[in-house]
Amino acid sequence: xxxxxxxxxxxxxxxxxxxxxxxxxxxxxxxxxxxxxxxxxxxxxxxxxxxxxxxxxxxxxxxxxxxxxxxxxxxxxxxxxxxxxxxxxxxxxxxxxxxxxxxxxxxxxxxxxxxxxxxxxxxxxxxxxxxxxxxxxxxxxxxxxxxxxxxxxxxxxxxxxxxxxxxxxxxxxxxxxxxxxxxxxxxxxxxxxxxxxxxxxxxxxxxxxxxxxxxxxxxxxxxxxxxxxxxxxxxxxxxx
Numbered sequence: 001x002x003x004x005x006x007x008x009x010x011x012x013x014x015x016x017x018x019x020x021x022x023x024x025x026x027x028x029x030x031x032x033x034x035x036x037x038x039x040x041x042x043x044x045x046x047x048x049x050x051x052x053x054x055x056x057x058x059x060x061x062x063x064x065x066x067x068x069x070x071x072x073x074x075x076x077x078x079x080x081x082x083x084x085x086x087x088x089x090x091x092x093x094x095x096x097x098x099x100x101x102x103x104x105x106x107x108x109x110x111x112x113x114x115x116x117x118x119x120x121x122x123x124x125x126x127x128x129x130x131x132x133x134x135x136x137x138x139x140x141x142x143x144x145x146x147x148x149x150x151x152x153x154x155x156x157x158x159x160x161x162x163x164x165x166x167x168x169x170x171x172x173x174x175x176x177x178x179x180x181x182x183x184x185x186x187x188x189x190x191x192x193x194x195x196x197x198x199x200x201x202x203x204x205x206x207x208x209x210x211x212x213x214x215x216x217x218x219x220x221x222x223x224x225x226x227x228x229x230x231x232x233x234x235x236x237x238x239x240x
Contacts, residue, residue: 004045005230006157008124011041011048013162015056015085017218024056026088035092037224038129042098042226047124049154052089054081055161057079060139073160075139079106086133087111090172094179099128105137117153119125144198148205159211160217160227161198167235168197183232188238203237212238 017034042048048077060078064071092101101123102112112133113119121128135146151159161199165173166181170193173179182189187207191200197215199234206213216223216234227233 004228006046006228008047008049008154008156009041009158010143010154010156011038011050011160011162011230012085013050013052013152013218015053015065015081017162018052018088019056026085027054031088031092032096034218035089035096035098037070038089038093038217039096039098039185042129043072044225046157046228047130049120049124049150049156050086050129051143052082052085052131052133053076053086057081057084063069067170072139073099075135075141076106078106079133079137081200082110082135085130086131093129099126100131101128102131102133104132105134110133112238121152130146141183141201142199144202145205146212148209149188151211152205152209153188153221156211158227159206159213161213161215163197164217164219166217166220168195168237169216170195170225182235184238187237188240206237207239210239212236236238 013034018031019025020030026076038050045071056083060075064074085105090100090102103115104112105115107114120130132150135141136149147159153184155221169179169181171179185204190203193199214227214234214236216227223233
């Protein structure tokens with residue numbers, strides 16, 4: 001098996017990847033499938049960290065709009081939901097034989113550790129997958145921005161945004177059959193074209209810290225292994 005082109009990678013997962021299509025909550029089969037994808041990355045050699053969203057449970061901004069809950073509180077509720085997802089993924093990975101730790105920006109000492117950069121680096125050295133939960137620990141930031149922030153803090157060589165589509169398109173491919181997929185974009189392209197596949201604050205962080213980003217379809221067999229080996233998969237976003 002070819003060695004990894006990268007020393008350390010961050011995988012950004014949506015909360016919806018942990019449930020059935022169109023559903024909510026956590027589905028056991030979907031959870032195990034995602035855990036095996038994470039193990040596939042680790043098995044190819046790089047140190048692996050994961051940021052998981054919470055759209056399968058609660059989206060802070062949406063919940064605030066649909067209820068009388070203030071945005072600040074709703075966002076914190078969403079951050080707590082990411083911890084639920086992270087703990088479920090940790091338990092599944094460890095049952096499959098992959099040592100894993102959850103580090104959270106919000107302290108929940110009974111079930112996970114506090115995020116400290118040096119602690120994360122220690123876990124990498126021990127061969128553990130590190131799941132980064134609790135978002136940034138602040139309201140008004142998405143888990144995409146959390147992924148870009150942690151990728152920058154942890155000197156990640158590649159940020160992989162795992163989606164259900166093959167890459168970044170000029171329009172929604174589920175609504176427009178003629179949508180064009182980009183194979184490579186600059187950070188500026190994403191911002192100027194107002195492409196919505198990733199939060200623009202996240203793109204700005206990646207640009208400022210030189211973190212390359214790949215957007216790919218995690219459900220397409222072999223995609224993860226190919227990108228880890230340095231092959232062109234999905235859409236690559238980096239300095240032009």
